[in-house]
Amino acid sequence: MTEYLYYLLLGLGAAFCAYRAMISKHLLPSTLYLACVSALASVTLYLLGAQEVAVIELSVGAGLVTVLLVYVLSVVGDDNLDPTSIIPKPLAFVLVATISILVGWMAFPLITTPSTSNEVMLAQVLWKHRALDVWVQVALIFSGVLGVLGLLSEKEHKIETQNESIPVAAELKKESHV
Amino acid sequence: MNFDPLNAVLIGVVLLLAVGFYGLLITRNLIKIVLVLQVLVKAVVIALVLAGKDSGNLGLGQSIAATVIVADTVVAVVALALAVQVRIRIGTLDLSKISSLRG
Numbered sequence: 518m519t520e521y522l523y524y525l526l527l528g529l530g531a532a533f534c535a536y537r538a539m540i541s542k543h544l545l546p547s548t549l550y551l552a553c554v555s556a557l558a559s560v561t562l563y564l565l566g567a568q569e570v571a572v573i574e575l576s577v578g579a580g581l582v583t584v585l586l587v588y589v590l591s592v593v594g595d596d597n598l599d600p601t602s603i604i605p606k607p608l609a610f611v612l613v614a615t616i617s618i619l620v621g622w623m624a625f626p627l628i629t630t631p632s633t634s635n636e637v638m639l640a641q642v643l644w645k646h647r648a649l650d651v652w653v654q655v656a657l658i659f660s661g662v663l664g665v666l667g668l669l670s671e672k673e674h675k676i677e678t679q680n681e682s683i684p685v686a687a688e689l690k691k692e693s694h695v
Numbered sequence: 696m697n698f699d700p701l702n703a704v705l706i707g708v709v710l711l712l713a714v715g716f717y718g719l720l721i722t723r724n725l726i727k728i729v730l731v732l733q734v735l736v737k738a739v740v741i742a743l744v745l746a747g748k749d750s751g752n753l754g755l756g757q758s759i760a761a762t763v764i765v766a767d768t769v770v771a772v773v774a775l776a777l778a779v780q781v782r783i784r785i786g787t788l789d790l791s792k793i794s795s796l797r798g
Contacts, residue, residue, distance in 0.1 A: 520700040528707015532714055535734045539718040544726055551730055554711075558737045561704060562760075566753055567744045570760045574740065577768050582733060589726060589775045593782040602721035603791065609720040617713040624709070628701045628749055642754040643761075650758070654765045661769035665776045 524561065531557040544595050548586040555579040569639050704745050711738035725778045725788040729771055736767040 531554050538550035555578030562571035602609065643651055715735035722728050740760045747756015782788055 518698055521698045521703045524700050524703035525706060528703060528710060531707060531737070532710035535711055535714040535718075538730060538734070539714060539722065539727070544724070544730075547727060547730055551733055554734060554737060558741055561707065561741055562744055565704065565741075565744050565748055567747075567757045567760065570740070570744060570757045570764070573761055573764055574737070577764055578733070578737065582768065582771055585772060585775055586726070586730070589779055592779050593726070593788065603723060604720055606721055609717055612720065613713050613717045616716060617709050620712065621705075621709050624705055625702065628699060628705060639754045639757045642758045646755075647758050647762075650762055654762060657765060657769050661772050664773050 520564075523564065527557050527561045527564075531561070544590050545587070548583055548590070551586070552579045552583045555582070701745060701749060704741065708738050708742045708745065711735075711741070723790045725781060725790060725793070726775070728790070729774045729778065732774075733767070733771060736763060740764060 534550045534553040534557065538547040538554065541547045541550065555574060558578070559571040559575040562568075562574060711734060715731055715738060718731035718734065719728065722731055740763055743760040743763065744753070744756045747753045747759075750756075778788060781793060785793060787793065
């Protein structure tokens with residue numbers, strides 16, 4: 518019963534933080550609420566016995582993604598834009614409630630008493646049964662990093678080429694800065 | 696009423712999914728959509744580990760969850776970089792204005 522309450526409180530807390538992240542008018546509080554969701558999710562994962570995934574979730578979800586979002590906000594600015602939604606909010610609420618009831622109705626009977634048989638360690642699964650997936654993940658990380666570098670460096674390259682094509686304007690700009 | 700702890704985890708997963716879907720339906724800010732997708736993926740990660748634990752195959756559930764976290768992080772990084780480019784070139788992050796642009 519105590520364990521049930523712990524899990525329930527963690528789930529409710531994560532859902533509350535997610536809702537606050539969604540309805541917040543500014544993006545910086547939304548980012549911080551998302552980090553809270555990630556921290557609560559990692560605690561849940563830890564209690565479920567998935568310590569490795571909990572560490573990955575905490576470091577990536579609450580660390581890397583939060584830093585990235587704050588960096589992006591520092592570049593684009595924290596616009597106070599929260600325009601009216603595309604579809605009416607009551608309709609969205611009804612749709613989501615229907616979907617949630619259906620998901621719960623289908624998923625709850627599937628939960629049985631957890632069996633401890635056939636337990637395999639994570640490292641064994643990763644490096645023996647799913648070794649190809651691990652290499653795909655490595656390639657995915659590198660492609661993501663290269664893609665971001667390409668996207669972010671495009672603007673600087675464009676500015677450089679513009680300055681080269683108009684040398685007088687570039688010199689005048691430098692002089693005005695001095 | 697069944698007080699199995701895994702049922703409580705499932706309640707949290709369904710609530711997180713509901714909040715994520717609601718956010719996807721009502722949000723028009725490009726960065727906030729990335730943020731809502733992160734919420735959805737966190738719910739999926741917990742559900743994967745829960746399914747692994749329930750079926751007695753926690754290692755497999757963890758490995759798939761780790762793959763999902765990596766893929767989701769790369770998606771978020773690329774989407775945020777695209778959002779920065781959209782903001783610089785078009786000047787807005789509003790999806791309706793972006794989609795109504797003519798090339």
